[in-house]
Amino acid sequence: MANILFYVSLILIWMMLLYHMFLMQGGYHHFKTFEKVIPQWRKNMTDLPTVSVFIPAHNEEVVIEQTLKAMARLYYPKDKLEVIVINDNSSDRTGEIAALYAEKYPFIKVIETEGINRGKGKSSALNDALRQTDSEVIAVYDADNTPERMAVWYLVMGLVNDPKAGAIVGKFRVTNAKATWLTRFINIETICFQWMAQGGRWSWFKVATIPGTNFAIRRSIMKELGGWDVKALAEDTELTVRVYDAGFHIRFFPAAITWEQEPETLHVWWKQRTRWARGNQYVVLKFLSQFFKLKRKRIIFDLFYFFFTYFLFFFGVIVSNALFILNQFYDIQLSVGNVALVLWGLAFLLFLAEVMITLSIEKTQMNRKNFFTVILMYFTYSQMWIVLVLYALILETKRMIFQQEVRWYKTERFEKKRGEVSE
Template identity: 70%
Template structure:
C-alpha cells in the first residue's frame, strides 16, 4: 500500500513539473514573437477610445502619490482618459492626496464609496467605481502600482486590434525586489508566473488569467456580467471564468508593464497569499460543479488545472513527504527508495531549469545571485506554500460549514526607498 501511494504521489508531482516545462517553452516562444505585432497594431490605432482607469483604495496614503504621479504621465490622450481613485472608507490621507491631483488634472477624479458598496472590499469598490465611470474600456490598477508610460496605450492597442479579446492582460514586475530575501523570492515567483502560467497558457491554449491589476476589459462585458463577484476573494480569477464563458478570450500582452509593491515581511505575505489561495479554491468549487455547462470548453481544462494545482498537486507533495518522513523511523518496505531519490534529484534540477529559463527572459534577472536564491527557494519558499494552501483550505471549509461571511484582507503597504 505504501509503495502504491508513494508512486501515486511521485506521478502527480512529475506530471505537474512536465506540464510546467511545456508551459515554459510556450512562454519563451511567446516572448520571441509578441513584439512583432506592435508596428501594425500601432498603425491601426487611429481613434483612441475613452478609457476609465479604476484604482480602488483603502488607506493607501503610503503609496497613492507615487501611483498617481505615474498615472498622469501615461501617454494617452487626456481628453479620452478618466482616472477614478475609488476611496473606500479610508481614514488616512488617501482622499486628501488624491484630491490634490484632481485639482491639477481634469482627467483625475476622486470617487468615495457609499451605502452598500462602502467598506466591503475590492470587488465592491470596483463595482461602485464602474457605476461612476464612462469609458468604453475599463482598466484596473491596484493602488501600489506605477505603470510605465505606454502601459495603457498598449492595453488599448491590443484590444482594438483583437475584437475577440474580452480583456487584455499586461505584465507586472516587483518594484521592491531587492529589499530582502522574501521580496527576491516573490520577484522570481512573479516572473515565473508571467512567462510560464500567463504567456505559456496563452501561447498553447489561448488562455490567460485576469490578474488583480494592469488589465483592460470591455465595459459592455462588465455590464453583461454585472461587474465583480463581491463574494470572491480572488475576484480576478472568478471574472476570468465568466469572461471566457461569454465566448471571448483573454490575451496576454507583456508590452504593457506595471511595477507593483510586494509584501516585505512574512506576516503580510502569509495573509495576502492565504487570501489568494482561498479565493482560487472558492472559484474552483464555484465552477467545477458547472464544468459541463460552460460554453467555452477550453476553460474546462484550466479549471481542472487549478483543481490539480490547489488540491491534487499539494496532496501529492504532502503524501510523499509524510511517507518519506515515516520511513525514516518505521520501515514501510518501500521498494523504490533509490529510484525515488533519483526522481527527486531530477525533479529538483527540472525545477531549477524552468525557473532559470523564465529569469533569462528578463535581462536584469539572470545573474549569479538569483541562481543561488533559486537553489535555496525550493527548500524554503516553495515548501511554505504547502502549509499555506492547507491552512487556506481549512479556512474555506470552515467558512462553508459555518456559513461565515467573507472578510477582505487589504495588503499592508510599505514605503519604498531608493535602494529597493
C-alpha cells in the same frame, strides 16, 4: 499501501513539472514573437475608445502618491482618459492625497464608496465605480502600482486590434525586489508566473488569466456579466472564467508593464497569499460544480489546471513528504528505493532549469546571485507554499460548512526606502 501512495504522489508531482516545462517553451516562444504585431497594430490606433482607470484604495497613503504620479504621466489622450481613485472607507490620508492630484489634473477623480459597498473589499469598490462611469474600456490598477508611461496605451492597443479579446493583460514587475530575501523570491515567482504560466498558456491554448492589476476589459462585457463577484477573494480568476464563458478570450500582451510593491515580511505575505489560495479554491469549486452549464468548454481546461495546482499537486507533495517523515519514526513498510531518490533529484534539477531559463527572458535576472537564490527558494519559499495552501483549504472548507461571510484582507504597504530602485 504506503508505497502505492508514495509513487502516486511522485507521479502527480512529475506531471506538474513536465507541464510547466511545456508552458515554459510556449512562454519563451511568446516572448520572441509578441512584439511583431506592434508596428501593424499601431497604425490602427486612430479612433481611440474612452478609458476609465480604476484604482481601488483603502488606507493607501504610503503608496498612493507614487501611483498617481505614474497615472499623470500616462501616454493617452487626456480627453478620452479618466483616472478614478475609489477611496474605500480609508481612515488615513488616502482621500486627501488623491484630492490634491484631482485638483491638479482634471482627468483624475476621487469617489467614495457608499452604502452596502463601503468597506466591503476590492470587488465592491470596483462595482461602485462601474456604476458611476460610462467609458468604453475599464482598466484596473492596484494602489501600489506605477505603470510605465505606455502601459494603458498598449492595453487598449490589444483591444482595438483583437476584436475577440474581452480583456488584455500586461505583465508586472517588482519595485522592491532587492528589499529582503522574501521579495527576491517573490520577484522570481512573478517572472515565472508571467512567462512560464501566462505566456505559455496563451501561446499554446490562447488562454490567459486576468490578474488583479494591469489589465483592461471592455465595459460592455462587464455590463453583460453584472460586474465583479463580491464573494470571490480572487475576483480576478473568477472574472476570467466568466469572460471566457461569455465567448471572448483574454490576451497576454506583455508590452504593457507595471511595477508593483510586494510584501516584505512573512506576516503580510502569509495573509495575502492565503487570500489568493482561498480565492482560487473558491473559483475552482464554484465553476467545476457548474461544469455542464458552462457554454465555452475551453476554460474547463484552465479550471482543471487550477484544480490540479491547488488540490492534486499539493496533495502529492504533502502525502509524499508526510510518508517519508513518518517512515523515519514508524515502520510503515515504505521502501523508497534508488529510483524514487533519483526521481526526486531530477525533479529538483528540472525545477532549477525551468526557473533559470525563464529568468533569462528578463534583462539582468539571469545571474549568479539569482541562481543561488532559486536553490534556496526551492527548499524554503516553495515549501512554505505547501503549508499555506493546506491552511487555506482548511479555512475555505470551514467557511463553506458554516456559511461564513467572506472577509477581504487588504495587503499592507511599505514605505519606499531611500535609494530603492526598480531592477
